[in-house]
Amino acid sequence: MRASNGTLSSPMTSPRPAAIVERQKALAANVHPQDELRGIKEDITALLAHHKIRGICFSIALFFIFAAGLLAASAAFAADKDKPVTWKPITQALLRVDDQAVKDWNVYQENKKGDPLLLQMGNRYLLIHVHERRVFELAPAKIDHKGAELVWDSASLPSEPLASTDWLIKDVGFAYRIGIRLVAENRVLDLQLPHPMDLRYL
Numbered sequence: 001m002r003a004s005n006g007t008l009s010s011p012m013t014s015p016r017p018a019a020i021v022e023r024q025k026a027l028a029a030n031v032h033p034q035d036e037l038r039g040i041k042e043d044i045t046a047l048l049a050h051h052k053i054r055g056i057c058f059s060i061a062l063f064f065i066f067a068a069g070l071l072a073a074s075a076a077f078a079a080d081k082d083k084p085v086t087w088k089p090i091t092q093a094l095l096r097v098d099d100q101a102v103k104d105w106n107v108y109q110e111n112k113k114g115d116p117l118l119l120q121m122g123n124r125y126l127l128i129h130v131h132e133r134r135v136f137e138l139a140p141a142k143i144d145h146k147g148a149e150l151v152w153d154s155a156s157l158p159s160e161p162l163a164s165t166d167w168l169i170k171d172v173g174f175a176y177r178i179g180i181r182l183v184a185e186n187r188v189l190d191l192q193l194p195h196p197m198d199l200r201y202l
Helices: 018-029 033-081
Strands: 084-089 094-097 105-109 117-121 124-129 134-138 143-146 149-153 164-171 175-182 187-194
Touching: 094 117, 117 149, 117 187
Parallel strands: none
Antiparallel strands: 084 105, 084 149, 094 187, 105 117, 117 124, 124 134, 143 149, 164 175, 175 187
C-alpha cells in the first residue's frame, strides 16, 4: 500500500496496542485463567490418585504372594518334619553312667551339629535335645535298624520329657562333654563327643 506522501507502508509492521494482544490471546484460549489453574490442579490430583491406587494394588498383590509363599514353605516344613529321620553313629565317643563303663551302647546324630543326639543303651533309646536341655525316652518299636544307622519317625515323639537336672555342656579340649542327671532314676550320664562337633552355639 502506498501512503499519500508516496512512501510504502505495511500492515504487518504496524504496532498493535498491548491490550489488544492480550485480549486476542484470551479469546484464542477462550479459558479464564482461574479455570485453567483449576483444571491443572484437577489433572494433578487425578494423576496422584491413579498412582496411589496402583501402589495400593501392588502392595496387596505383593502381600498375597508373600503369604502364599509362606504357607507353601510351612507346608513343606511340616511335611519334612513328619518324615522318618536317619541317624548316623558317632565314632570315638565315650559314655559312662554313674561313673561306670557301659557295655552295649552307641550314640547317633541327625546332623553334624550334634543336636539332637540319640543315645542307645542296650534296648533303651534316649533322644537328647542338648540346646533345650530335654531328654525323651523313645519306644524301641518305633526305631528301625538299617545297617549301622537308625531310622526314627519324629511323629512318635513323647509329649513329655524325662525329668532331668545338673546339665553340663563343656569343651574339655579333646572332646565336648555332656552331663545329665535323670531325676527319677538318680542316674548320671556322662557323654563325651569327639571334635569336630559344632556345639559352640550351645
